[in-house]
Amino acid sequence: MPHKPPTKEELERRKIVGIRDETITDVSCSDFPGHYPGEDHSWDIDAFRRGFSVEFHQNDRFEASFSLIGCDASIANAFRRIMIADIPTLAIENVFINNNTSVIQDEVLAHRLGLIPFQGGHEGLHKFLKWWRKPTDEAQMNNSYYDFNTVSLKLEVQCEHNDKAAAGETDPTKLYHHAHVYARDIEFCPVGRQDRYFSGADAIAPVNPDILIAKLRPGQEISLSMHMHKGVGSDHAKFSPVATASYRLMPVIDITRPILGDDAEKFARCFPRGVIELEKVTKKEAGQKGSGYEGHAGELKAVVADPMRDTVSRECLRHDEFKDKVKLGRRRDHFIYLVESTGQWESDAIFIEAVAHLKKRALDLEKQVKNMVR
Amino acid sequence: MSREQYQVPTGSGSPTIGTGSFSAPTARDYTGDVGGVMYYMCGDCAVRVPLEKGAPIRCQKCGARVLYKERTKRMVQFEAR
Amino acid sequence: MPRAKTRKEEPVEAGSDTVMEEAPTSHQPESRDDMSVDQDENDEAGEAEEDEIEEEEEVQRVRLLPGSTPTAASFEFLNEGHTLGNALRYIIMKNPDVEFCAYAIPHPSEAKMNVRIQTFEGTTAIEALEKGLRDVQDLCDVVSDKFIDAREKFVAGASS
Numbered sequence: 001m002p003h004k005p006p007t008k009e010e011l012e013r014r015k016i017v018g019i020r021d022e023t024i025t026d027v028s029c030s031d032f033p034g035h036y037p038g039e040d041h042s043w044d045i046d047a048f049r050r051g052f053s054v055e056f057h058q059n060d061r062f063e064a065s066f067s068l069i070g071c072d073a074s075i076a077n078a079f080r081r082i083m084i085a086d087i088p089t090l091a092i093e094n095v096f097i098n099n100n101t102s103v104i105q106d107e108v109l110a111h112r113l114g115l116i117p118f119q120g121g122h123e124g125l126h127k128f129l130k131w132w133r134k135p136t137d138e139a140q141m142n143n144s145y146y147d148f149n150t151v152s153l154k155l156e157v158q159c160e161h162n163d164k165a166a167a168g169e170t171d172p173t174k175l176y177h178h179a180h181v182y183a184r185d186i187e188f189c190p191v192g193r194q195d196r197y198f199s200g201a202d203a204i205a206p207v208n209p210d211i212l213i214a215k216l217r218p219g220q221e222i223s224l225s226m227h228m229h230k231g232v233g234s235d236h237a238k239f240s241p242v243a244t245a246s247y248r249l250m251p252v253i254d255i256t257r258p259i260l261g262d263d264a265e266k267f268a269r270c271f272p273r274g275v276i277e278l279e280k281v282t283k284k285e286a287g288q289k290g291s292g293y294e295g296h297a298g299e300l301k302a303v304v305a306d307p308m309r310d311t312v313s314r315e316c317l318r319h320d321e322f323k324d325k326v327k328l329g330r331r332r333d334h335f336i337y338l339v340e341s342t343g344q345w346e347s348d349a350i351f352i353e354a355v356a357h358l359k360k361r362a363l364d365l366e367k368q369v370k371n372m373v374r
Numbered sequence: 375m376s377r378e379q380y381q382v383p384t385g386s387g388s389p390t391i392g393t394g395s396f397s398a399p400t401a402r403d404y405t406g407d408v409g410g411v412m413y414y415m416c417g418d419c420a421v422r423v424p425l426e427k428g429a430p431i432r433c434q435k436c437g438a439r440v441l442y443k444e445r446t447k448r449m450v451q452f453e454a455r
Numbered sequence: 456m457p458r459a460k461t462r463k464e465e466p467v468e469a470g471s472d473t474v475m476e477e478a479p480t481s482h483q484p485e486s487r488d489d490m491s492v493d494q495d496e497n498d499e500a501g502e503a504e505e506d507e508i509e510e511e512e513e514v515q516r517v518r519l520l521p522g523s524t525p526t527a528a529s530f531e532f533l534n535e536g537h538t539l540g541n542a543l544r545y546i547i548m549k550n551p552d553v554e555f556c557a558y559a560i561p562h563p564s565e566a567k568m569n570v571r572i573q574t575f576e577g578t579t580a581i582e583a584l585e586k587g588l589r590d591v592q593d594l595c596d597v598v599s600d601k602f603i604d605a606r607e608k609f610v611a612g613a614s615s
Binding site: 091092093094095096097098099106107110113115226236 | 445452453454
């Protein structure tokens, strides 16, 4: 029996994960060779290129949203994991405390400082700065800091009474000088060639100058210096270039039978605003036999306007009147990413870097495998 | 987080003098000619209280008996983790 | 090491916790510079450092596990996890000459990832693994190109 190639509808149906009121269906993908007799699903880069597309929804410095359409979850997940754990950033790693008479303990203060995200010139951060490795020999520690692997910062704050404060003032920030220590009080101390890469707008500085580090009272002092190094998120979350990097699958809402009138309004309220819109049934639709619109010309009907905004809450499936009129699902190969940058990288550059990183990893391992055979 | 490379403060000389015995490391000589005065912080009035060896543990100003040790003058290194 | 200078200039108070000279040597670098500066005259030092890092990368991270035959083999990858494991498994499974492919992380506290490949006659597990790694690289090129195109279009659309 000759095999018939799958119809367009069939291919579309295979991509949908079914979502019912209490259960889900068709979770795993089936596009592997040998799964469907007579069909070829072997890896073909040209077929992948034809089927794959990227769509941008938002592209700001701190937030980018885009869709990868036509790739497998294992690939999409690899990019997500790499963005979180394998893209290097610069963060405070060592804190040298000379004096800290504030109420915040040394180790807590050091931890807080480590979590502050910093920005700086991209060329310097990504090309000039290299990894710092802790020397195995403790005595070699002081010879391991170079201008290309260490950035030096300092924080010197003393709290004093403000003589000019109005009588009866109760606000500590007005009553005292430096009652609050903010991230903007951290000072960058360029060394060697760092001047070339990190000057002016490219200077190493906290992304958000208003991060509160500690609160002081008159007589208290914080005096410390810090070393920043490059690191990756798998070592410590402070090195992660993203606040979140996540994806979700594109929701699918399929209205199989018309939902009209008051029901349509109720149906729209089952979804977040903008997902379902109401349209008037046209005379032409009402004239079509078997369409379900007969005799309803001019009434409102529910139409799917923007399924991407849906949260797939399944609220509509709780109402008996909609149960047989709607099918919910998610598109298995449509990933809507949301990448929030902490500010050291541009949010879209993080993804590009993640793709490059995966390629590099595969290339390195290919060499390793060849070396293993040799 | 640890106070890396912490060493017990010792007054003079190295603590490894007199190897072989379990004698305590040469402790700081509090009665030495440096004056033997240690400063503490009064728990009540926060004044700096100088205390000599054997002196009653008491704030000379307010009489409070709770005294705190002063912070080390040394640099302390922490990992920001 | 920072602040060594200023500390030294401070008069040592009588009865203070400790005098500077007793501090561990690691707190008092011999050179009073905060950092060694890799200037042009000692560029060699910097290069030596980088070479060292390159050398460390040379460690063999892939191993053929015992009991393997040409068409059915298990590989052990050091310092790899789900990130590459699952992507590689997917792309090897896309190879029509591969009968079976799976990956596992035998223990979460060991940085090891195992891949099992069984192929039909005509190819070997090692060839399938190499093809998989090449395919991942090709895929990355396509994703990167399409992503940059889409971004350009988006930026152009937003500005016009």
